[in-house]
Amino acid sequence: MxxxxxxxxxxxxxxxxxxxxxxxxxxxxxxxxxYDPPKALPVAGPDGPASPLASSTHRPEPSTSSASASVSTRPSPSASSKSASPRRTTTAAPPPASSPGTSSSGTLKSYATKGGRAVFDLGDTSATLVSATPGAGWSVQVWKQTTWIRVEFTSGTDKVSVFCTWHDHKPSVEVADY
Structure with a gap:
């Protein structure tokens, strides 16, 4: 024992x-x-940037009119059933590959490859990776240095690399398929 x-x-x-x-x-x-935190990109519709109808972090300002003010702090059952109906919103289709957008520091460019999509914020003297999304069955790996960023999508023996460099020149992007 x-x-x-x-x-x-x-x-x-x-x-x-x-x-x-x-x-x-x-x-x-x-x-x-x-990794840098992801940046939220505005969704642009045919009439320009769309403002969101609802957000989980932003609540609309309460109405200050005397007609809507009540003595009780709890909403009445009829008021809550009217306001509880969900609102449906539609979003624009995703931008096509290499379509430019603008951000606070430069131009957003998206590069679609057979392995996935890489989005860069290209400024005048540097660039940042906004997102790297692998396609179905692919994985992604990212390397960052002071003058370049490499995004590599891998699936088995297939590899696709997206290189963004800006040493002594404006940021430029190259896609290499192995």
Whole structure:
């Protein structure tokens, strides 16, 4: 009985040490990867930029008219049933490949490849990666340096790289299919 208990305790200690070491290794590697937060792009319709009808983070200002003011702070059942109906919104189709948009720092350009889509914010002297979305069955990997960004889409032995460089020139983008 004692021998079995000693083996169980030794196994638990060894397993705990292995899990701790694995977690520390993964944590160390993942702590070194820093990605910029995604940027929200305005959806433009045929009449220009559309304003959202509803948002999960923005509430419309309450009406200040005396007719809508009530003594109770709770809405009446009839008022809540009227305002609870969902609003449907339609959005414009996604922009075609390489269609420019504008952002606060430059021009947004989208590059569609067989492996996925990469969107860059191209400024006068630098560029930033806005998003890199792999297609179905593809994976994506991103490398960033001070004068270039590389986005690589991979599926089996197929590779597609999107290079954005801006060393001593305006940002330019090249797509390479291996």
């Amino acid at each position: 004692r021998r079995g208990l000693v083996h169980a305790v030794a196994w638990l200690l060894a397993t705990g040490a292995a899990v701790t070491l694995s977690w520390w290794g993964v944590h160390t590697v993942m702590a070194g990867t820093a």
